[in-house]
Amino acid sequence: MAISLMPLPYAKDALEPRISSKTLELHHGAHHKAYVDKANAAIEGTDLANENLNRIVIAAKQKGDQGLFNNAAQTWNHGFYWHSLSPEQTAPSAELAQAIERDFGSQDDLIEKLKDEGTKHFGSGWAWLVQDGSALKVISTHDAETPITGAANPLLTVDVWEHAYYLDVQNRRPEYLSNVIGGMLNWTFASENFARGSAWQYPG
Numbered sequence: 001m002a003i004s005l006m007p008l009p010y011a012k013d014a015l016e017p018r019i020s021s022k023t024l025e026l027h028h029g030a031h032h033k034a035y036v037d038k039a040n041a042a043i044e045g046t047d048l049a050n051e052n053l054n055r056i057v058i059a060a061k062q063k064g065d066q067g068l069f070n071n072a073a074q075t076w077n078h079g080f081y082w083h084s085l086s087p088e089q090t091a092p093s094a095e096l097a098q099a100i101e102r103d104f105g106s107q108d109d110l111i112e113k114l115k116d117e118g119t120k121h122f123g124s125g126w127a128w129l130v131q132d133g134s135a136l137k138v139i140s141t142h143d144a145e146t147p148i149t150g151a152a153n154p155l156l157t158v159d160v161w162e163h164a165y166y167l168d169v170q171n172r173r174p175e176y177l178s179n180v181i182g183g184m185l186n187w188t189f190a191s192e193n194f195a196r197g198s199a200w201q202y203p204g
């Protein structure tokens with residue numbers, strides 16, 4: 001069972017003007033696809049060839065197979081990122097809203113913290129809202145690193161690699177983060193992840 005390039009959960013122009021269709025076309029059709037192709041090439045003929053992607057990411061990390069880990073984890077992170085965005089207005093469930101208020105004060109305070117985490121993160125990586133034990137936390141990871149190799153359950157992520165925003169706003173990462181985090185995070189997806197309490201499974 002090869003790892004699939006999961007389809008975008010919305011049309012390529014659905015996130016305009018915040019994220020252009022050109023950016024989505026390249027980000028999904030070239031960047032995400034390249035990670036899928038390289039991960040598939042790395043597992044072909046190995047004992048991981050028929051595993052699902054979540055298990056491949058964790059196994060690659062445990063084995064110290066950095067090449068496979070980078071491509072498998074980037075495949076998973078991108079699938080999770082597409083679902084973390086929504087062209088429609090969404091809201092957290094009552095349970096998630098309560099946890100956000102408890103741990104951050106308010107949803108606006110959480111949004112500011114996530115923007116700040118993404119802005120200050122040095123170099124390529126990801127800004128995340130995670131459920132860590134009983135607490136919600138904002139964290140960032142470098143390069144392909146992903147919370148699913150540890151104990152925390154990711155609820156939402158934002159890609160802060162330059163390829164996510166350079167075509168649209170060039171080097172102005174804070175502008176991209178304001179556009180995305182301020183207006184198009186998928187709180188329905190976050191609520192599903194929170195209710196499940198374990199990592200989202202990449203399809204396929």
Ligand code: FE2
Pocket residue numbers: 027031078159161163164
């Ligand atoms: Fe990316």
